[in-house]
Amino acid sequence: MLRPGFADPVHDAQGVFRAVLDALARPGTIQPIPARLDPPAPLTPELAAIALALTDRDTPVWLDPVLADAPDVAAYLRFHTGAPLTGDPAHAAFALVREPAHCPPLAAFGQGTPAYPDTSTTVILALDRIEDGDGLRLAGSHLRLAGPGIRGTASIALAPMPAGWPEALRQNHAAFPLGIDALLTAPGRVAGLPRSTLVEP
Amino acid sequence: MSDTHDSPSPLCGGGYPAQQGERGEPGLRIGRRAADGDELRPAPSLPSPDPLRGPPSPVEGGGKSSAPATYNFAYLDEGTKRMIRRALLKAVAVPGYQVPFASREMPMPYGWGTGGVQVTAAILGRSDVLKVIDQGADDTTNAVSIRRFFARTAGVATTTRTAEATVIQTRHRIPEAPLTEGQTLVYQVPIPEPLRFLEPRETETRQMHALAEYGLMHVKLYEDISRHGHIATTYAYPVEVAGRYVMDPSPTPKFDNPKMDDCPALQLFGAGRERRIYAVPPYTTVRSLDFEDHPFRVQTFSEPCALCGAKGHYLDEVVTDDAGGRMFVCSDTDACETRREDAR
Structure with missing residues (x-):
């Protein structure tokens, strides 16, 4: 049985978008995301909410292997968004990553072109926890951030840390204005790591 | 609203003389100043097609009027909003980079803020409080009609107070009251490409941005100096965003350029006719281009505002009769009114 989408498509989508916009505009802050959805496992409500708010027939979506292996997930996204699913991460406008520990290298996603850097992939990852600077002290889980949107520096902690990070984020930033933009989600939360953000050692 | 604007109104606010024309817009202040009564009359700028004829919002700022059943929240359909989002x-x-988007026809002519209106429609939520200014003024036709457009189609609360607003749509001024983290500033942009009058081909300007090849812009500023002895560009003064892209800050007077730097608010730019969207995130370095021996300087005004008496603010020249009478008043009506209220 197909699970329902947004109860109030107009305002739920707007609320999710504003949370994502604030997250990307202010890297290092954690925004509450109103993800009132009950999608088929292993899709999380936050991944589903962002997909429903931002994707449609114009945006190829790439699913990581664990999501792609769940037929219910593909059916749910196809029905509610109409977005074509692609097997090639380089051609995806959005990528949904349920298992960040097995996230492909960021360079495998669309990087955009020098004339049109906006054509790169937005990678959306489902984490267990995201905390801002002082909330969580896990060894090796901290990212110190600087750049546009950040007053001075900021820090966030991620659990689990996606594969190859934070070095992969530094390489991603080094290619600016090319590169992917990442959205990190945890239950009820979203944080943004646009390509403009410098991850300090 | 205020004493000034009730008075038999000067036709146009004037604006800075150097700003008139040139940018493909017929004079910067559109139309005349609307008197208070105009709030309840159909806005002249909207052709008022049938679907827009909802109940007029009874009180500006009430925000309780329900949107007409025939239109989606904030006018645009959801597919368009997703594309703009x-x-x-x-x-x-990518701060300062111009993202192409599929600009839609809006129920107002190009040049009246179709880009800004589409950006506002895409971000607006039910709990937002909207302020719209036209050259700093809350009560000119363009500002009044856009404010009423969203009061009708989205039912959002509107305000003229900068501090109360969460979304501020602006046509060529940045409010004087310091912006805060909870606010978003939406600019209406006529020509988003800062290099357009130097290089007319989009294919070329796109390459120049890709290569960060901005020598031509410096030559233009240098030619100003060689001809006039100083950089004579007074509005749409080019800025470099986050050390990478050169951006047109929209035809704001260069007086406002320093406010864009390290601003706590998010700044979004929409150009409807030219189909471009760009942005400056909060706390981002925005540097006005200049030379070591000709540093960037803003305009100064020798006279104080004729209404509030304050000095050091951006002034409009207002013609008051046909015998050469004129006065200089604050361009930012909300800031001017606040100062006069405080003085009482």
């Missing part, structure tokens, strides 16, 4: 996210991720 995706462009906005990329614009924020």
